Amino acid sequence: MDMIDRRLLLASAGLIGAGLAGTARAQSTAQGNGVSANAAPTGPDPSAKDRIRFAVIGLDHSHIYAITDALIRGGGTLVAVHAGDPKQLVPFRARYGDVKVARSEAEILEDKSVQVVASASIPNLRAPLGVRVMRAGKDFLSDKPGITSLAQLAEVRRTIAETKRKFAIMYSERLEVRAAVKAGELVHAGAIGRVVQTINIAPHRVSAPSRPEWFWDVANYGGILTDIGSHQADQFLFYTGSTEAQVVASQVGNFATPNRPKFQDFGDMMLTGSGGTGYVRVDWYTPDGLPTWGDGRVFILGTEGYIELRKYVDIQGRPGGNHLFIADRKGIRYIDCSKVPLPFGPQFVTDVVEHTEVAQSQSQALLAAELVLTAQDKARTLEGGQRPPFQGG
Structure with a gap:
């Protein structure tokens, strides 16, 4: 990218x-x-x-x-x-x-x-x-x-x-990100064995002065899990191969924008599916010093290795985005994915013409939506920007 x-x-x-x-x-x-x-x-x-x-x-x-x-x-x-x-x-x-x-x-x-x-x-x-x-x-x-x-x-x-x-x-964070496309190829080729868990971390820059008024009201965008989290739910389903899934727990909060009480700037959720488990964290806290809108990362854990994606930036490392790191039975290696083709467009057009579902499974697309809508609906709200209560000894 x-x-x-x-x-x-x-x-x-x-x-x-x-x-x-x-x-x-x-x-x-x-x-x-x-x-x-x-x-x-x-x-x-x-x-x-x-x-x-x-x-x-x-x-x-x-x-x-x-x-x-x-x-x-x-x-x-x-x-x-x-x-x-x-x-x-x-x-x-x-x-x-x-x-x-x-x-x-x-x-x-x-x-x-x-x-x-x-x-x-x-x-x-x-x-x-x-x-x-x-x-x-x-x-x-x-x-x-x-x-x-x-x-x-x-x-x-x-x-x-x-x-x-x-x-x-x-869901552009998978379909239009070259590193995410490459990760899918590796996962489906069995490079890291059976996928057990995905972890998605997705900070975004709020850029408040540039935002339209509708942006600040959850009624317009559905909430932070519904909005940003939809990308992450899609990746969880795709990389784990889950055709059924449920929300284990979820929470949302407003920690940094108290002047916008109808806005949510933090959320996370735990998911479980027929092919694996997942954790998602989304927020609007990208610092001004980061040279891109967010440091989106995906961790895919398999029984024989793991993959890490640094989609948009490698802090103090390689320039640009689309960085993939893999550890498997053969060792550890880095893959520059900046030239990986993006197949969604041609596949989707053919799907329209031939009434197929190569570019995107209709049931998976809607299941991802259902997961985040359910997570949003059942989310525990951290009132007033308070931290979760401490539990334990």
């Missing part, structure tokens, strides 16, 4: 101050979480064998850039965009050219040539939009979290059953 300074990228285009620019600055300096350092893809990757037409509805989060790039790499042609805030269209069209601006959501939904609709709207609006998209006879690709309540999840599942359409979720 190429490291960049996206503030300079946007400033050079004269876009600082536009609605999405602040969000973009607050996100990753690595491709996969926002605008990449390079120009938008001009066409499909060589591995893309199919072609589709797609549209975008909702530009409220900069993840829409990674989603759009992935679809273009996969063989998609962007034919229309609709946004509630016209200012958001400025950086989007600067990147993707003179794409048609739809006057309304209905204009896109009624276009029979559009096969997929992608969205990074305000999180609690994504699932209802996805339901409308599927009922319009199209497949849907959402930013995470794609679903912010158990009631929404039930409606999404009903609509999938009735329409036979896809409700895909871009």
Whole structure:
């Protein structure tokens, strides 16, 4: 994943101050979480064998850039965009050219040539939009979290059953991170034996001045476990191969932003599944001194070895991101994953055309959502930023 300074990228285009620019600055300096350092893809990757037409509805989060790039790499042609805030269209069209601006959501939904609709709207609006998209006879690709309540999840599942359409979720911390892709290849090849546990640590930078007002209210994003934790639940299911899973325990709190009482800046959860166990910790505490938005790490423990991913930065070590360390029966080694291909885009486009599930299992995507929604619902709240009570002798 190429490291960049996206503030300079946007400033050079004269876009600082536009609605999405602040969000973009607050996100990753690595491709996969926002605008990449390079120009938008001009066409499909060589591995893309199919072609589709797609549209975008909702530009409220900069993840829409990674989603759009992935679809273009996969063989998609962007034919229309609709946004509630016209200012958001400025950086989007600067990147993707003179794409048609739809006057309304209905204009896109009624276009029979559009096969997929992608969205990074305000999180609690994504699932209802996805339901409308599927009922319009199209497949849907959402930013995470794609679903912010158990009631929404039930409606999404009903609509999938009735329409036979896809409700895909871009869990980009696995699908668009090259080190995570490589880890999946190693795990599924048996490099570390049977996976027993995953540990996911996912700090994020809050960049408070750049955040829109909806960001600070749990009602809009579902809570920290629902939001950031969705990436981690997806990785837990994927690396352990779990097809069934439950939440053992969870907790959330607000330790650093008391002036925003409806916000959560810390959360963790313990998970157990048919293929292994998992622990997740998420927070908004990335210090200003870190040169990227967060020091995301994944530890995958197997019966014959273990893997550590340092996705975005190696503190006082190798430059850039996508670092993989493995210890197995043969020894210890480092793998630079910066050139590992990203297969999601081409696989997803083919899935749309052939009605397959290679890029993403529908049941796994929704199980990850169910896990974090359940964890959020049952989470113990650490009131007033107090530390957990001490127990023991």
